[in-house]
Amino acid sequence: xxxxxxILSECCPGVDFEQEQxxxxxxxITSLDIVTIVSEIMEVFDIxxxxxxxxxxHFNSTQAMFRLIEEKRA
Amino acid sequence: xxxxxxxxxxFVLVLVPVYYLAPKRSQWIILLIASYAFYLFGSVKAVFYxxxxxxxxxxxxxxxxxxxxxxxxxxxxxxxxxxxxxKRQKKAVIVCALxxxxxxxxxxxxxxxxxxxxxxxxxxxxxxxxxxVPLGLSFYLFQSxxxxxxxxRGKYEAQASLPRFALFVSFFPQIIQGPISRYDQLxxxxxxxRSVNWDHLKYGIQLAMWGYFKKLIIAERIGVAANTVFADxxxxxxxxxxxxxxxxxxxxxxxxxxxxxxxxxVAQMLGINLIxxxxxxxxxxxxxxxxxxxxxxxxxxxxxxxxxxxxxxxxFARLGKWARKHIPGKAGKILATxxxxxxxxxxxxxxxxxxxxxxxxxxxxxxxxxxxxxxxDRFIRLRQIFRMSDHPGWRLFRMGRTALLVFIGRYITRAxxxxxxxxxxxxxxxxxxxxxxxxxxxxxxxxxxFDYGVVLSGVAVLLLAEYQQExxxxxxxxxxxxxPLLQWLAIxxxxxxILLFGIVIRSYVPxxxxxxxx
Numbered sequence: 248x249x250x251x252x253x254i255l256s257e258c259c260p261g262v263d264f265e266q267e268q269x270x271x272x273x274x275x276i277t278s279l280d281i282v283t284i285v286s287e288i289m290e291v292f293d294i295x296x297x298x299x300x301x302x303x304x305h306f307n308s309t310q311a312m313f314r315l316i317e318e319k320r321a
Numbered sequence: 322x323x324x325x326x327x328x329x330x331x332f333v334l335v336l337v338p339v340y341y342l343a344p345k346r347s348q349w350i351i352l353l354i355a356s357y358a359f360y361l362f363g364s365v366k367a368v369f370y371x372x373x374x375x376x377x378x379x380x381x382x383x384x385x386x387x388x389x390x391x392x393x394x395x396x397x398x399x400x401x402x403x404x405x406x407x408k409r410q411k412k413a414v415i416v417c418a419l420x421x422x423x424x425x426x427x428x429x430x431x432x433x434x435x436x437x438x439x440x441x442x443x444x445x446x447x448x449x450x451x452x453x454v455p456l457g458l459s460f461y462l463f464q465s466x467x468x469x470x471x472x473x474r475g476k477y478e479a480q481a482s483l484p485r486f487a488l489f490v491s492f493f494p495q496i497i498q499g500p501i502s503r504y505d506q507l508x509x510x511x512x513x514x515r516s517v518n519w520d521h522l523k524y525g526i527q528l529a530m531w532g533y534f535k536k537l538i539i540a541e542r543i544g545v546a547a548n549t550v551f552a553d554x555x556x557x558x559x560x561x562x563x564x565x566x567x568x569x570x571x572x573x574x575x576x577x578x579x580x581x582x583x584x585x586x587v588a589q590m591l592g593i594n595l596i597x598x599x600x601x602x603x604x605x606x607x608x609x610x611x612x613x614x615x616x617x618x619x620x621x622x623x624x625x626x627x628x629x630x631x632x633x634x635x636x637f638a639r640l641g642k643w644a645r646k647h648i649p650g651k652a653g654k655i656l657a658t659x660x661x662x663x664x665x666x667x668x669x670x671x672x673x674x675x676x677x678x679x680x681x682x683x684x685x686x687x688x689x690x691x692x693x694x695x696x697x698d699r700f701i702r703l704r705q706i707f708r709m710s711d712h713p714g715w716r717l718f719r720m721g722r723t724a725l726l727v728f729i730g731r732y733i734t735r736a737x738x739x740x741x742x743x744x745x746x747x748x749x750x751x752x753x754x755x756x757x758x759x760x761x762x763x764x765x766x767x768x769x770x771f772d773y774g775v776v777l778s779g780v781a782v783l784l785l786a787e788y789q790q791e792x793x794x795x796x797x798x799x800x801x802x803x804x805p806l807l808q809w810l811a812i813x814x815x816x817x818x819i820l821l822f823g824i825v826i827r828s829y830v831p832x833x834x835x836x837x838x839x
Contacts, residue, residue: 282632298472
């Protein structure tokens with residue numbers, strides 16, 4: 248989780264990733280942010296995230312992103 | 322059949338009661354017949370393209386759906402090999418579907434440009450094609466291809482009924498100029514069984530009238546001035562040229578967003594909510610934000626089906642890895658996504674047509690946005706040094722800067738040729754002849770002082786309404802809370818204004834919409 252938080256805060260400084268639950272739906276992070284975050288996650292966690300996984304529900308909160316990472320690691 | 326023709330008013334006037342009075346199970350059939358009748362009214366030949374697109378994407382959807390099901394039912398021992406085989410088959414299907422769809426688009430819209438280019442390069446005569454460009458091809462084709470890609474990605478199941486799918490592709494209010502809808506959002510609404518709902522009807526009429534206000538009162542008037550300036554630009558100094566480009570900016574926004582309001586209004590009369598295509602782009606703080614607020618459905622389509630696919634593709638992943646290793650800082654991290662962004666904006670330019678002007682327009686937007694992404698860190702540091710916080714003056718400056726960038730881009734797209742556009746821009750800066758703004762030159766642009774007054778008043782009303790919406794006021798909801806007499810007056814008075822200033826005073830000719838040609 249710490250690694251993920253580091254990626255998020257570096258990619259989108261100023262966003263409260265601990266509290267926000269509608270990052271995509273409320274337009275807090277853009278499609279460009281999502282792709283940058285995904286590229287970083289794939290690099291750091293050594294996992295494959297495909298375009299089919301790019302759904303708002305996977306990126307609306309830090310917890311959701313963490314669940315996606317865990318799922319891909321399994 | 323133009324939205325501004327008497328035939329269209331009659332068409333809607335007949336369709337709405339027939340739709341609600343028909344047996345509920347056949348309401349969607351009424352919509353299908355109406356949609357094809359609407360399209361046939363425009364051109365019989367163009368229906369060929371519509372049927373071709375419908376059949377190819379319908380078939381591709383079914384094949385992909387069958388493969389998705391087969392994959393879901395693989396026995397455990399077959400999982401790895403079977404899944405790989407099915408993935409290959411799915412790829413073959415989607416490649417065929419994309420080649421057929423975009424191949425058709427290429428032949429119709431881009432072949433002649435390619436032939437001219439090849440002739441210029443090789444010296445040999447490469448024959449062009451004398452093909453009809455059907456109205457709205459890019460819109461319904463993108464919508465259908467989006468459906469096929471969604472099935473490929475397993476987002477939902479395919480539509481088994483060809484006529485039901487045909488309605489999704491051809492739904493008449495949106496077939497000419499969008500918005501480009503998504504199947505899972507639109508199809509359930511088209512196939513639903515409905516009773517008449519007075520609120521839907523009232524909201525729909527109000528929205529359509531707002532669209533007619535923009536189109537007939539503002540766009541049609543100011544468009545005359547824009548056409549005059551661009552048709553004979555050598556006669557004017559830079560200041561009048563700038564007025565002409567500003568006139569075109571107003572015309573384009575009121576024409577396209579007005580057309581979309583009519584589209585969404587008519588759909589709403591039938592109880593169907595189409596997606597938003599504009600979100601007050603004048604308030605954009607950056608060019609990126611402008612493109613998120615302008616033609617939203619095209620931007621969303623390109624984001625979901627092109628940008629995401631490109632950004633996560635293997636070549637881009639390799640480029641990203643290389644950039645992270647060799648380029649320090651944020652630039653290294655976002656180089657690959659910036660390149661994908663550039664390609665998306667280039668495609669937005671080329672989507673408008675095969676022409677050097679649109680290619681240049683794509684480059685123009687792509688370069689500015691990509692540069693702003695790569696230099697973002699430095700801009701943030703500059704803002705901190707100069708203590709530029711989020712106060713209204715700074716926001717206003719950013720709005721003005723964005724409007725200026727869009728304004729410059731319009732020189733390129735509206736001029737008859739790319740170099741003419743560049744020359745007009747040059748003269749705006751270096752051969753201004755500002756006295757032409759008050760020596761009567763503006764009254765030689767085909768519209769009178771009275772017309773300028775009507776346009777300025779119209780734009781003021783538009784800005785006021787959009788400012789309220791930007792602050793979060795839902796104008797139609799606010800109106801709905803007033804007493805019924807006031808609500809009907811709010812329909813009757815604008816209708817009278819549109820009739821008077823949009824039709825009676827002007828020598829009225831049913832007008833086409835600019836984006837219908839794309």
